[in-house]
Amino acid sequence: GAVVSQHPSWVICKSGTSVKIECRSLDFQATTMFWYRQFPKQSLMLMATSNEGSKATYEQGVEKDKFLINHASLTLSTLTVTSAHPEDSSFYICSASPLTANYGYTFGSGTRLTVV
Amino acid sequence: AQKITQTQPGMFVQEKEAVTLDCTYDTSDPSYGLFWYKQPSSGEMIFLIYQGSYDQQNATEGRYSLNFQKARKSANLVISASQLGDSAMYFCAMREGRIYNQGGKLIFGQGTELSVKP
Numbered sequence: 001g002a003v004v005s006q007h008p009s010w011v012i013c014k015s016g017t018s019v020k021i022e023c024r025s026l027d028f029q030a031t032t033m034f035w036y037r038q039f040p041k042q043s044l045m046l047m048a049t050s051n052e053g054s055k056a057t058y059e060q061g062v063e064k065d066k067f068l069i070n071h072a073s074l075t076l077s078t079l080t081v082t083s084a085h086p087e088d089s090s091f092y093i094c095s096a097s098p099l100t101a102n103y104g105y106t107f108g109s110g111t112r113l114t115v116v
Numbered sequence: 117a118q119k120i121t122q123t124q125p126g127m128f129v130q131e132k133e134a135v136t137l138d139c140t141y142d143t144s145d146p147s148y149g150l151f152w153y154k155q156p157s158s159g160e161m162i163f164l165i166y167q168g169s170y171d172q173q174n175a176t177e178g179r180y181s182l183n184f185q186k187a188r189k190s191a192n193l194v195i196s197a198s199q200l201g202d203s204a205m206y207f208c209a210m211r212e213g214r215i216y217n218q219g220g221k222l223i224f225g226q227g228t229e230l231s232v233k234p
Contacts, residue, residue: 034221043207044161044224091159095222104211105151105222107161 002028002098006108013084013115021079021111023094029074030096035067038091038110050077084115118143120210122225129198130233136183137193137228139208148212150191151222152182155205164206167191198232205229 003026013019023033031052036044048069049057056069066088068080077096081088093110119142129135141150148169154162167175167182175182183192195202208225 036224038159041205041227041229043226046221046223049221093159093161095161097220104149104220105163110159112159 002106004030004094004096004106004108006094006111008111009109010112011114013113015085015115016083018080018082019084019113021081021092021094021113023077023079023096023108025075025096025098025106028096028098030077030098031074032097033071033077034095035069035077035079036093036095038093040091044093047079052077081113084113086115089113089115118145118148118210118212118223120208120223120225122208122228124228125226126229126231128231128233129195131200132197134194134196135198135230137195137206137208137230139191139193139225141189141191141208141210143210143212145212148210150182150184151209151211152180152191152193153207153209153224154202155207155227157204161207165193195230200232200234203230203232 005024007022033050035047037047038044046059047062050069050071052071058064071077091110091112094108095105097104121140150167152164165175165177165180165182167184174184179196181194205227207227209222211220211222
């Protein structure tokens with residue numbers, strides 16, 4: 001139980017286009033989800049907290065208009081990277097809190113984004 | 117604000133030996149939780165062990181144990197009998213506030229890359 005499914009696993013897009021990443025909680029309801037960004041050999045940096053039915057809370061320094069987050073249901077949060085540029089290439093990973101597993105956090109498998 | 121620090125970018129250990137990965141933290145909240153995760157090259161985050169701020173005893177999970185020194189604000193991970201499959205990135209993380217709250221965010225340290233030598 002307590003599975004978070006993240007899609008796609010990897011995506012290559014052209015510079016200037018937008019990319020949507022989905023994060024679904026499969027067997028529990030998640031009022032809150034978290035989006036992280038990770039560069040190679042570096043830490044997971046929290047980008048934003050996604051709240052069901054309300055606006056996301058972004059961490060300092062994260063561009064809200066660049067990284068659009070929508071949490072329209074209790075099982076789905078999406079991250080859209082708008083007008084992607086090569087510097088947006090990174091590993092994006094989501095997390096949710098089922099409260100019943102791993103003391104509160106389950107992670108998606110991540111999305112490797114390459115902007116060319 | 118909460119802060120997590122891992123000062124060992126990389127560590128080497130001989131197979132079957134024990135290794136300690138360091139983690140220090142800072143928070144003003146008396147209620148917090150400390151986590152260790154393993155991240156192999158595939159990128160998945162594997163939960164290893166958890167320690168609550170009010171837990172009296174150090175957490176243990178199989179070959180993993182957490183050396184929790186609250187006064188020193190440290191939460192080191194000890195891996196006993198290292199195996200080749202233990203080679204990965206290891207992250208210490210902290211969450212402020214009570215654990216049964218979906219809104220609490222998890223903040224990660226810089227990570228330590230562990231390499232196990234045969």
